[in-house]
Structures are given as C-alpha cells and as structure tokens.
Amino acid sequence: MTLPSSRVTTIFWDIGGVLLTNGWDREQRAGVVARFGLDATEFAERHKLAVPELELGRMDLSAYLAQTVFTTPRDFSQDAFCEAMHQQSQPHPATLALARDLAGRYRQYALNNEGRDLNAYRIATYELDTFLLGFFTSCYLGMMKPSPAIYRTALDLAGVRPEQAVMIDDRAQNAEAARSVGMHAVQYENPDQLQAALAALGVR
Numbered sequence: 001m002t003l004p005s006s007r008v009t010t011i012f013w014d015i016g017g018v019l020l021t022n023g024w025d026r027e028q029r030a031g032v033v034a035r036f037g038l039d040a041t042e043f044a045e046r047h048k049l050a051v052p053e054l055e056l057g058r059m060d061l062s063a064y065l066a067q068t069v070f071t072t073p074r075d076f077s078q079d080a081f082c083e084a085m086h087q088q089s090q091p092h093p094a095t096l097a098l099a100r101d102l103a104g105r106y107r108q109y110a111l112n113n114e115g116r117d118l119n120a121y122r123i124a125t126y127e128l129d130t131f132l133l134g135f136f137t138s139c140y141l142g143m144m145k146p147s148p149a150i151y152r153t154a155l156d157l158a159g160v161r162p163e164q165a166v167m168i169d170d171r172a173q174n175a176e177a178a179r180s181v182g183m184h185a186v187q188y189e190n191p192d193q194l195q196a197a198l199a200a201l202g203v204r
Contacts (some may be wrong), residue, residue, distance in 0.1 A: 002118065006163040008184060008201050012111040012154060013099060013132065015119075017170035019110075019189045020126060021090045023118050028088035035084060036069075036076060043068055054115040057139035061117035082117075089122050094191035103131035103147070106203065111147050111154050114137040134158070145169070146177035155181070166201055168194065 016022040033043050046068040053059035059067075065078055099108060110132050112119075116139040123129055136154040138144040143153065155162055163184030169175050173187040186197040196203070 004026060008164060008166050009201050010107045010158055010160040010165040011102065012109050012165060012167045014169040015110050015112045015122060018168055019092060019095055019099060020122060023089050023122060024085060036081065038069065055113050055138045055144060056142055057116055061115060065096045086121055093127055096197060098191060100131045108132050109158055110135045110137065115139055145174045148177055148181050151178050151181045151183060
C-alpha cells in the first residue's frame with residue numbers, strides 16, 4: 001500500500017506582520033490615537049471590548065469607531081480617521097515577492113485575524129488576491145487564531161491534510177497552535193530566515 005505524500009503543497013500566510021505591516025495593532029493604534037489627540041487610556045479600554053466583535057465579523061468598522069472614537073462630537077470625520085488607519089498598512093516587499101514567486105508551484109491562502117473593512121482594503125491595495133487563492137480571515141469564519149478550530153476549518157476548506165500545509169505567522173502562539181493540529185509552522189522573523197525555514201521543509 002502506498003502512503004499519501006506528506007510533501008508540503010499548501011502555504012497559509014498571516015498578513016499582518018508577515019506580508020504587510022500590522023494593520024491595527026498596538027503600535028498602529030498608538031500613533032493614530034496620538035495624532036487625533038484622543039485619550040489613550042479611554043480608547044484602549046473601549047478598543048479592548050469592541051475589537052473581538054470587529055475581528056469576528058459581528059461589528060463593522062463604522063460601529064467599532066462609534067464605540068471607540070466617536071462617543072462624543074469630534075473635530076474630525078470618520079473618513080479622516082479611517083484614512084489614518086489605512087495609512088498604517090505598508091508592504092513587506094521581500095516577503096510579498098517570495099509569496100508571489102511561490103504562487104505558481106504551491107497553493108496559497110491567507111489565515112489571519114482582521115476586521116472585514118480593513119481586510120478588504122489591504123487585499124485590494126496590495127493585490128493579495130493575485131497570488132492567494134482565498135482568505136480564511138477571522139471576520140469571515142467567526143473564529144480567531146490561536147483557536148485550533150480556525151486552523152482545522154481552513155484545512156478543511158482548502159481540502160488539504162495538516163502534514164501537507166505550512167503556516168507562516170509572526171506570533172509564536174499562533175505558530176504553536178498550527179503545530180497542535182498537525183501543520184508545519186514557521187514563526188516569521190525576516191525574509192531570509194523565512195526562506196531558509198521553508199527550504200528546510202522542501203519549499204523552494
């Protein structure tokens with residue numbers, strides 16, 4: 001009996017911190033909050049309560065901002081604040097180039113935590129859909145990393161066995177969770193380290 005191949009055929013990419021900068025993480029929030037003169041402590045408390053609903057797809061960006069920023073009249077618009085949020089997203093050119101190079105030989109998907117509006121902006125702006133076949137994002141699936149459930153669901157939807165897949169993520173906890181369901185995982189540090197780690201898995 002011939003056993004099924006365990007060769008890596010499928011790559012799951014985190015977006016924030018790997019392909020792009022983080023979109024709305026602590027550093028990005030701090031800069032925008034300071035720019036608009038918000039009370040950082042109040043915003044942080046409101047964000048903490050609202051962000052799970054945003055990233056699970058149960059709240060859109062307008063509702064999130066209504067709960068975290070526009071709780072009182074402001075001298076700036078929601079559009080201006082959204083634009084400042086969008087400006088936080090910047091490319092990681094070397095990692096994007098690597099992912100595009102691998103696209104013809106490997107099936108590739110995003111597996112990330114993000115709200116629907118920001119996710120759509122980042123996909124369109126950086127043309128992520130030109131090399132990623134699908135987006136297994138928390139806002140679409142209603143579950144978040146590092147829950148093992150989101151990895152299992154992504155594997156099921158992609159039709160791939162865990163041992164044939166590798167997860168690339170900048171957070172140790174998320175990489176560990178991927179390994180817990182049988183996937184290979186690389187904790188991203190920089191493009192050269194990533195390329196070497198993928199080569200060790202036979203991904204070239």
